[in-house]
Amino acid sequence: MRQGLGRWWPPLALLAGAVGVWEVVVRAAHVPDYLFPAPSSVVSSLHRDGSLLASATLVTLREIALGYLLAVAIALAIAVVLHFSEALRRALLPLLVLSQTVPTVLLAPILAILLGYGIAPKLVVVAVVCFFPIVVNAVDGLRSADPELVRMMRTLHGGRLAIFHRVELPGALPAIFSGARIAATYAAVGAVFGEWAGSSSGLGFVILQAQPALDTARIFAAVVILSALALALYALVTLAERVLVPWQPEAPHA
Amino acid sequence: MPAKGAGLSQLLLKPKIPTLRGVAAEGVVRVLRGRRVLDGLDLQVPFAGRVGIVGRSGAGKSTLLSLLAGLDEPDAGRISVAGTSAPHDRLAFCALMPQRDCLLPWRSALDNAGLALENAGLPRREARRRAAPLFERLGLAGSERLLPAKLSGGMRQRVAFLRTLLADKPVMLLDEPFGALDAITRAELQQWLSDALAVEPRTVLLVTHDVEEALLLCERVLVLAEGRIAAEFHVNVPHDGPRRAVVTNPAFVHLREQALEAIE
Numbered sequence: 001m002r003q004g005l006g007r008w009w010p011p012l013a014l015l016a017g018a019v020g021v022w023e024v025v026v027r028a029a030h031v032p033d034y035l036f037p038a039p040s041s042v043v044s045s046l047h048r049d050g051s052l053l054a055s056a057t058l059v060t061l062r063e064i065a066l067g068y069l070l071a072v073a074i075a076l077a078i079a080v081v082l083h084f085s086e087a088l089r090r091a092l093l094p095l096l097v098l099s100q101t102v103p104t105v106l107l108a109p110i111l112a113i114l115l116g117y118g119i120a121p122k123l124v125v126v127a128v129v130c131f132f133p134i135v136v137n138a139v140d141g142l143r144s145a146d147p148e149l150v151r152m153m154r155t156l157h158g159g160r161l162a163i164f165h166r167v168e169l170p171g172a173l174p175a176i177f178s179g180a181r182i183a184a185t186y187a188a189v190g191a192v193f194g195e196w197a198g199s200s201s202g203l204g205f206v207i208l209q210a211q212p213a214l215d216t217a218r219i220f221a222a223v224v225i226l227s228a229l230a231l232a233l234y235a236l237v238t239l240a241e242r243v244l245v246p247w248q249p250e251a252p253h254a
Numbered sequence: 255m256p257a258k259g260a261g262l263s264q265l266l267l268k269p270k271i272p273t274l275r276g277v278a279a280e281g282v283v284r285v286l287r288g289r290r291v292l293d294g295l296d297l298q299v300p301f302a303g304r305v306g307i308v309g310r311s312g313a314g315k316s317t318l319l320s321l322l323a324g325l326d327e328p329d330a331g332r333i334s335v336a337g338t339s340a341p342h343d344r345l346a347f348c349a350l351m352p353q354r355d356c357l358l359p360w361r362s363a364l365d366n367a368g369l370a371l372e373n374a375g376l377p378r379r380e381a382r383r384r385a386a387p388l389f390e391r392l393g394l395a396g397s398e399r400l401l402p403a404k405l406s407g408g409m410r411q412r413v414a415f416l417r418t419l420l421a422d423k424p425v426m427l428l429d430e431p432f433g434a435l436d437a438i439t440r441a442e443l444q445q446w447l448s449d450a451l452a453v454e455p456r457t458v459l460l461v462t463h464d465v466e467e468a469l470l471l472c473e474r475v476l477v478l479a480e481g482r483i484a485a486e487f488h489v490n491v492p493h494d495g496p497r498r499a500v501v502t503n504p505a506f507v508h509l510r511e512q513a514l515e516a517i518e
Contacts, residue, residue: 148356166361
């Protein structure tokens, strides 16, 4: 943001170009809307199904936001516990990696059976999908504190907690935010998986309903909104990093 | 990690225990990676004494400071600081200023300076209140709220020194405090340190590879070579007066030549 909007132009121009080509090709080849809708059809669907999509968006947004917060809270708690206990770290970290090999898609129906059709199973799916990159980055970040800073703290009345709170935790923030940014891009997908396993509202549900009706434009409209939600979450996390990590020379990411 | 803050905060907040005994080491041996870095080292520094330790790099200067500070234990021999020799107590009595300034990049200059006070349990506001007057007095006024990244190397080193000073410990171990600075800033900071120590006297061990610096700042200079004290010089040249007059004083020049010879 410091460099102004300049660096947004190349990706925006590329995106606009791609959308333009898509529109021209679909129209020129007379591709029917149910097979592959032109961008203009997606836009008109966004307009036509506005109220339906808006209420579905609110439902999914809630799942994403709450699920993501849940993931951050759980991930940080686990990371701190693992940081303080070498034994637990050795025992639990491999199991956490193992947990990531379980396909979340398969987890969602089981959660729906366990937790019903409300918001709870969606939050759990979003949290399960999001927490891993945050935990791994946070554990690494906490462990990579500069040993010289730790020595310095010990000679300046610094106990274990002071070292954690004044050196290790602030030092780990950039790593934690890296994980949080990666997780932010997973959250929307997690919410859709959750909705597909059983729901009566939300953008995932809209997609499920539009599919048998061959309303492909509406599916695309829902996907566009989902992308926008993921992007907004990513931007929000990046903004939070700028505010909370002001000593970083320059965030190297978009 | 054996560090424990509770006992220290009491020390800091109550009137200081009179520490009549300074620093002593007897027959200290430390083996690192198969090499006897320190090999039967003896050392005596009286309370409020100011001793410089010079030597080639790798002579064991930093190892010695780590041992004195209680961050490390000798393989043989005894170390006592202010009359105690348990590592935890040594840690309580020594403040170590490392070679790198080690300022915390997320804390302002003032909050870096007050770090030890906060570690000892004081609220941040109180730590700031105590650190602020020293900023004024030691030529740092105006930089209180800057993050370390915005400070020059010399300023950072001053803040690091203030932080060590504010730990309020009887013994200060300075490990090449000006090693990373250019010659002009270094001369400026040597003068500044000398003034600061006149305001706040402490037992000081200054490790440096710069013989002139040691002779300018200390009453006694020890040459560390092959793991023990190889030579000892009493600086009986007046320190006051303009720096150039001091360093060109024939007695000073003679002392410097002798010390340099002892290092080689």
